[in-house]
Amino acid sequence: xxxFGRHYRSIWVDEQALETVCVIDQRHLPYRLVIETLRTEExxxxxxxxxxxxxxxxxxxxxxxxxxxxxxxxxxxxxQAAQAAGRMLAATRPTAVNLTWAADRVCAAVRAAGxxxxxxxxxxxxxxxxxxxxxxxxxxxxxxxADILAGISRRAGRPINILTHCNAGSLAFVDYGTATAPIxxxxxxxxxxxxxxxxxxxxxxxxxxxxxxLGQNGIPHTIIxxxxxxxxxxxxxxxxxxxxxxxxxxxxxxxNKIGTYLKALAAHAHHVPFYVALPISSIDWQLTxxxxxxxxxxxxxxxxxxxxxxTSDGRLETVRLAPQGSRAANYGFDVTPARYVTALITExxxxxxxxxxxxxxxxD
Ligand code: MRU
Numbered sequence: 001x002x003x004f005g006r007h008y009r010s011i012w013v014d015e016q017a018l019e020t021v022c023v024i025d026q027r028h029l030p031y032r033l034v035i036e037t038l039r040t041e042e043x044x045x046x047x048x049x050x051x052x053x054x055x056x057x058x059x060x061x062x063x064x065x066x067x068x069x070x071x072x073x074x075x076x077x078x079x080q081a082a083q084a085a086g087r088m089l090a091a092t093r094p095t096a097v098n099l100t101w102a103a104d105r106v107c108a109a110v111r112a113a114g115x116x117x118x119x120x121x122x123x124x125x126x127x128x129x130x131x132x133x134x135x136x137x138x139x140x141x142x143x144x145x146a147d148i149l150a151g152i153s154r155r156a157g158r159p160i161n162i163l164t165h166c167n168a169g170s171l172a173f174v175d176y177g178t179a180t181a182p183i184x185x186x187x188x189x190x191x192x193x194x195x196x197x198x199x200x201x202x203x204x205x206x207x208x209x210x211x212x213x214l215g216q217n218g219i220p221h222t223i224i225x226x227x228x229x230x231x232x233x234x235x236x237x238x239x240x241x242x243x244x245x246x247x248x249x250x251x252x253x254x255x256n257k258i259g260t261y262l263k264a265l266a267a268h269a270h271h272v273p274f275y276v277a278l279p280i281s282s283i284d285w286q287l288t289x290x291x292x293x294x295x296x297x298x299x300x301x302x303x304x305x306x307x308x309x310x311t312s313d314g315r316l317e318t319v320r321l322a323p324q325g326s327r328a329a330n331y332g333f334d335v336t337p338a339r340y341v342t343a344l345i346t347e348x349x350x351x352x353x354x355x356x357x358x359x360x361x362x363x364d
Contacts, residue, residue, distance in 0.1 A: 001169075001177075001217075001338055003033060003216055007170055009175050010053070010055075010058050010171055010172075010173065010175070011023050011053070011062055011174060012131075013039065017037070019073075020037050021037070021065045022037055022038075023035070023047060023053050025052040027050075027308075028050065029171070029208060030208055030209070030211070030212035031310045031314070031316070038066070039069065040060075041069050041088060044063070044065065045092050046097055048063065049093065051203070053148070054172065055167060055172020055173060055244075056096040056098045056173070056246045057134045057170065057174060058173055059092075059099055060130065061098045061131045063089040063100075064102040064103065064106045064130040064131070065127045066089045067086050067107060067110070068120075070085030071085075071106075071120050072089045072123075074119075076112075076116065078116050078119035078123075079119070079294060080212055082110040082111075082123065083107055083297065086100075086103035086104065086124060093297055094176070094295040094297050094324070095246045095247055095294065095295060095297045095333045096246040096281055096282070097283075100200055101281055102127075106126045106127055109122040109123060110122055113134055115265070134174040134175075134281070135174040135175040137279040138176035138178055138181045138347075140348075141277050141278075141279065141345055141346065141347050142184060144345050144346070145183075145186075145242070145348050146185035146189060148343075148345065149183070149186040149191055151349075152239050152240055160194070160195060160237050161195075161238050162183065162194070162196070163198070163229055163240075163241045163242070163263065164179050164180075164196070164197060164241070164246070165241050165256065165260050166200045166205045166206055166210070166243070166259075166260070167205035168180065171209050172209075172244065173279075177280065178277035179243050180213060180214070182242065182275060183214070187217070193219070194222070195219060195222075196221070196224050196232060197210045197221050198263070199225055200259065201226055201304075202303040202330060203261075204307075211333075227257065227260050229266055230262070231265050233269075233272050234269060238272050240274075241263055241264070241274045242265070243256050243260055243275075243276055243277070244258075244273075244276070244278060245253075245276050247283075247284050247287075247290075248283045248344070248353075249289065250283065250285045250288060250358060251290075251338055251355045252276075252338030252357060252358060253289065253291065253337050254341060254344075254353070255294045256333060257332070259334070260334055262332075264341070265342070272343055273343075274340060275345055276345070277344075278344060278346060279347055280346050280348060281307075283358065283361070285362060290335040291337065296334070296335075297333060298330055298332065299332050301329070301330050303320060304330045305326070306321045317359070321346050338354055339353075344357065346361060348360070
């Protein structure tokens with residue numbers, strides 16, 4: 001991804017330092033680029049829990065490297081250290097399935113390796129593969145998604161308007177993103193588009209991260225309040241909704257940032273196509289009923305009761321928005337049932353959001 005004129009991934013190993021992982025601390029964006037170094041599984045867990053890093057693919061890759069860091073410091077039983085680290089990392093955020101999936105993959109590689117030096121090497125290589133595969137999947141999603149946008153653009157015969165929610169961008173994955181990848185690819189192909197970016201309260205991943213990413217890549221965009229999407233769709237101002245997913249069931253129900261479901265309902269009411277872009281790694285093949293079965297993260301009420309931004313002298317400051325004594329509920333995600341999803345865009349192709357549609361991608 002292009003940030004401040006340079007290409008970055010959202011996570012990488014510092015090859016000059018001993019067993020050190022670097023991430024972009026996203027709490028400082030869009031104001032400053034702060035690189036954080038992670039040296040232990042505890043550092044990694046804190047970075048995930050406190051959302052220095054966030055987004056389904058990125059927290060998966062971070063968990064994979066967290067297990068590697070644990071194995072690096074393990075004594076004679078790297079398998080046990082990997083397992084314990086995997087459990088701790090998976091518990092940091094419950095909704096995205098990539099955390100468990102990635103930690104399990106590294107644990108399996110460690111178990112298969114045997115002695116501690118081979119285990120360290122195996123964990124390092126597996127974590128690297130997970131990160132590389134994540135970026136490659138997002139790139140492929142971009143190509144499939146851009147074909148859809150090309151069709152919409154041809155039919156419209158004018159610049160098209162896409163609405164997106166939260167940040168399913170390069171910053172939420174290792175590179176390219178899911179919802180943003182088709183946008184970047186379409187822009188590269190010369191398709192004229194404009195993006196409506198939901199600000200995405202309470203943490204404002206839309207106005208802080210998606211708007212920042214799009215701006216860095218020269219994509220025309222407008223930030224809207226989370227409540228504006230229905231109005232825009234009612235007035236024919238949205239050609240498609242394109243969002244990501246933190247966990248998708250085998251039947252095509254999609255958990256994504258809180259507020260996504262309302263966008264899907266509005267899109268359905270106004271016949272606006274609603275696309276979800278996701279890597280196959282984020283499908284939970286065990287689940288069939290997303291509304292009942294996907295665990296929804298609840299976070300601190302302080303995130304709702306206050307807001308953080310930059311002061312004119314460059315400091316990050318948090319101010320309270322609500323009366324002292326008022327309480328808040330902070331649900332991180334909601335589930336959009338498959339019937340409201342026009343299609344899923346994966347790295348293996350576009351499919352119907354249903355058990356039948358997803359069947360060709362099932363590992364078993
Ligand atoms: O809470 P976050 O920021 O980790 O939430 C993840 C998201 O950004 C979204 O739900 C996103 O649209 C899908 S995950 C890439």
